[in-house]
Amino acid sequence: MSPTLTLFFIVEPPRYQNMACYLAASIRQCLSSEVRLVGYCPEHRIGEVDKDVVETLRRMRCDVRPFRTEGMFDPAYPHGNKILASLEPRDTEFSGFMDSDILMLRKNRISNLVREGHVSASVAASMYWAPQTVWEPIYGAFGMNVPDERVTLMRDQRKPMIPYYSSGFVLFPEQHRNGDGKRFPEVWLETAQTIDAIPDLENKRPYLDQMSLPIAIQRAGLKWRELPEAQHYILGGVLRGEPLPEDRKIYTVHYRKWEVLTEAGLAQIGYDALRATVGTRRISWIGKQPLPEGIEPAAPQSDLEAEPAAKERVQPAPAVKPGPDPSKADVAAVTMLYRDHFFLERWVAHWERQIGRENLYILRHGEDPEIDRIAKGANVIHMPREDDNSRFDRRRWGALSSFASGLTLYYNWVICNDVDELVVLDPDAGGNIRDYLNSKFANGRPPPALSPFAVEMVHTPASEPDPIRADAPILSVRRNFRLNSNYAKPCIIRGRTNFSIGGHGSNLQNVALDPSLYLFHLRFVDVEISTLRLNSRKSLNESRLGAMDETGRAKNSWDTGTESFDLLSRLEPVAETMDFPDFRKAMVEGRSQAPSTGNWFFKNMRSKDLYRLPDRFTTLF
DSSP, X not given: OOOOXXXXXEOOTTHHHHHHHHHHHHHHHHSOTTOEEEEEEEGGGGGGSOHHHHHHHHHTTEXXXXXXXXXXXXXXXXXXXXXXXXXXXXXXXXXXXEOTTEEEOSOOOGGGTOXXXXXXXXXXXXXXXXXXXXXXXXXXXXXXXXXXXXXXXXXXXXXXXXXXXXXXXXXXXSSOOOTTSOOHHHHHHHHHHHXXXXXXXXXXXXHHHHHHHHHHHHHTTOEEEEOOGGGSEEOSGGGTTOOXXXXXXXXXXXXXXXXXXXXXXXXXXXXXXXXXHHSOSOGGGGGGSOOOTTOOOOOTTOSGGGSHHHHHHHSSOOOOOOOSOTTSEEEEEEEEESSOHHHHHHHHHHHHHHHOGGGEEEEEESOOHHHHHHTTTSEEEEEOOOSOOTTHHHHHHHHHHHHHHHHTTTEEEEXXXXXXXXXXXXXXGOSOHHHHXXXXXXXXXXXXXXXXXXXXXXXXXXXXXXXXXXXXXXXXXOOEEEEBGGGOOOOEESSOOOBOGGGSOBSOSOOEEEEEEEEEEEEESOHHHHHHHHHHXXXXXXXXXXXXXXXXXXOOHHHHHHHHHHHHTTOOEEEEOOOOHHHHHHHHHTOEEOTTTOOEEOOOOBOSSEEEOOGXXXXXX
């Protein structure tokens, strides 16, 4: 006889409530009908769950229950809802949490998923957000040694890693208690809260749930059972748009966004599962469908708030705290380029760690298979490249303005830069740009646009002779810079924006110079790479505008790039610091509107001296 099992997931409006319906339907089609289903919604939002969603889940014998989230993590940690939901009581032998953006594809057996004395989970897809040394302070916080065991991650198979598991599909025994009499979910929460309190530990948001999982398994007195990739196949990322492998059966996919499921040709499976289970593929049509066999009509006033237990916990409902628009994704990053493969590799790697490859948009100016290879899994949009380069920059930044503005209809924040510009968060302010940007909504008045403070990296070969290596951060061998306010671009936007040529200004007057965000301009980052690139740009400039001595035109930055670099590369830094209050003040006080275009700019300033980055920045990229 198979063990009894409850599978549970999050049902939270607006994004996860519909996904939960397709997940529940796929479970009903692929697993034993004896499996119990529970959808959990944060108690302060349960009154917002769509009544058609509630009825659709009810017809699949799936309860929708409230659970407490407020005050459980400080600051709030939505990714931790899976831990909090796992704390809720259930009376089956095993329980399993599933992210709502999961779909089961084929018939399966409970015995393939659970084992007595074990927590079942797959290895994580990757761990680009931190070096392996991050585990030493984490295990040390519990007086534990880093284990000798190693695992190979699902999408990053370069070398074996210290155990790191996905928290998207986690199954555990309900009756097990450790030496302190605690259930596994209690140990998991305690472990996560302890790690959250470790000072100076970066990237706790959004990775705390997965950081804590391997330690929690050990502390609970349980062992890890690996769910093979076929039982938790992660779509998106480098595999976005790829079909499923044909050499083995895939039982479950984790798709993250419905469009990723569609691109893989699997969305119809979700629609078909819902239709087979409740009679329609559209949740909004549920009221028109006959009841499934064995399902009683809903009681009058069957909304969640009408149930006494739920009503007691939800009423009176607390005021909704200000936050990012829940109908939108968090952050997108946009760039446009022609060749520039070296910079694109760094751009993709940086933003993949921060916001995920699926949120990167690359406007490829002309055919280039190498760009496609580097950016595989991101959104690459082909832009035709013709011999006519007239009004090149004007057309380019017009396209970027329109494209980035359009994305703000789907993202709370959009970051638009040249490919040799990286926006980073001061490590003293946190480990993840997404969480930092979303915190701007806390007072209910986020700025319409942000400008990072700009620094221009300068390679000084005499004091920095080491080459840039693919396996090491650039900033570990390039730490010298000058200040250049021209690159404090209004590049982080929330709504329609018209950028100036080059993106140095925009039509927005109200742009905040952020205290903790920095734009690193990398055009002078390496004497060999930069000189080749600057000479190439100078040639392109002359081909489209004509030589200066023949046309009498004025110089621009593409004409003088090599001259400026040569002068700067002979300097040495005068101080190690990132504190420039007077420079910032002068930039802001000198902000003005250009009468010819109407665009707004910070005061155009450059430092005469070079400075050196503090140590805390050297591992950022």
